[in-house]
Amino acid sequence: MKKYLALTMAACMALSLAACGSSASSTTSSSAAASTEATSDSAATAEATGSDNITGIAQCCDVGTLDDESFNQGCWEAVKGYGDENGIEYNYYLPSGEDASDEDRETLIRQAVAEGANTIVCVGYLYGPALAWAATEYPDVHFIAVDVNGFDINSENGTIPENVFCVTFKEEEAGYLAGYAAVKDGFTKLGFLGGMAVPAVIRFGYGYVQGADAAAQELGINVQMNYYYGGQFYGDEKITAKMDGWYDGGTEVVFACGGGIWTSAAEAADKHDGKLIGVDVDQNYLALRVLSPASTRQTRLLPPP
Known part of the structure; x- marks a missing residue:
């Protein structure tokens, strides 16, 4: 089960790429309750019929960096x-900064198409308006919209264009498991550090609080929770100082969710002998202070080191 959960994002993306190669338009939801065999068999079938139609893949990234140990990287x-498995060329395109506009995202898509991509992975719900334009502008290009739903693309009726494949997740479920496991493992002073208060990050946080509360009720104990959105997807001195205050005040473990903002929590945890719950990719190799990465895209509930 752990192996399947760790590969959820890759399996979901492989299925999406193959489906786009077969001119499919759909929405898939990834969760810990999904069937391993069904996912693997579906991916294999779609890949066998669709990969020949993909001549170039581009990833148009969310704000942040490609090595953010989070969503872009995953x-x-x-x-x-x-791409490596199927001998297909691939490339990535990054927004110019945290304040990238819809026009900036359209420019990335234009560049990807001009450089030969006929399958484009757009990461993050902010790509909704750009996809509404691109789906019509490039009807022969297939788009995989990760963390994007129909209402992000078309706010009036939620219609998904035929050449767009939406991939959404149940972040609240992974957040719930992270909070529940932390309390069951003996932690009673928790924190949630979110990046920007976007829908996916909010769902992670709400699930985390609910999971911690459920475990606390089962055990008949009180749990303290600090909760904060940093308003950005990267760590800095200001965020680190806030995390220093949390750990110094007794916080034992922080769920850091939102691009590279985890770096501030990790720095503070190292100073105060605290713990960290990561998100999106497996961060256990970074330090023994990582309790468990938690995500619908990649989930492992590991015992504390």
């Missing part, structure tokens, strides 16, 4: 793995 590893 998607990129899946794109790279699929």
Whole structure:
């Protein structure tokens, strides 16, 4: 089971790429309750029929960096793995900064198409408006919209264009498991550090609080929770100082969710002998202070080191 959960993002992305190669338009939801065999068999079938139609893959990234140990990196590893396995060229395109506009995202898509991509992975719900334009502008290009739903693309009726494949997740389920496991493992002073308060990050946080509360009720104990959105997807001195205050005040473990913002929590945890719950990709190799990465894209509940 752990192996399947760790590969959820890659399997989901492989299925999406193959489905787009077969001109499919759909929405898939990834969760810990999905069937391993069904996912593997579906991916294999779609891949066998669709990969020949993909001549070039591009990833248009969310804000942040490609090596953010989070969502951009998780998607990129899946794109790279699929491209290498099938002999397909791939490339990535990054927004210019945290304040990238819809026009900036359209420019990335234009560049990807101009450089030969006929399958484009757009990461993050902010790509909704750009996809509404691109789906019509490039009807022969297949788009995989990761963390994007129909209402992000078409706010009036939620219609998904025929050449767009939406991939959404149940972040609240992974967040719930992370909070529940932390309390069951004996931690009673928890924190949630979110990046920007976007829908996916909010769902992670709400699930985390609910999971911690459920475990606390089962055990008949009180649990303290600090909760904060940093308003960005990267760590800095200000965020680190806030995490220093949390750990210094007794917080034992922080769920850091939102691109590279985890770096501030990790720095503070190292100073105060605290613990960290990561997200999106397996961060256990970074330090013994990582309790468990938690995500619908990649989930492992590991015992504390």
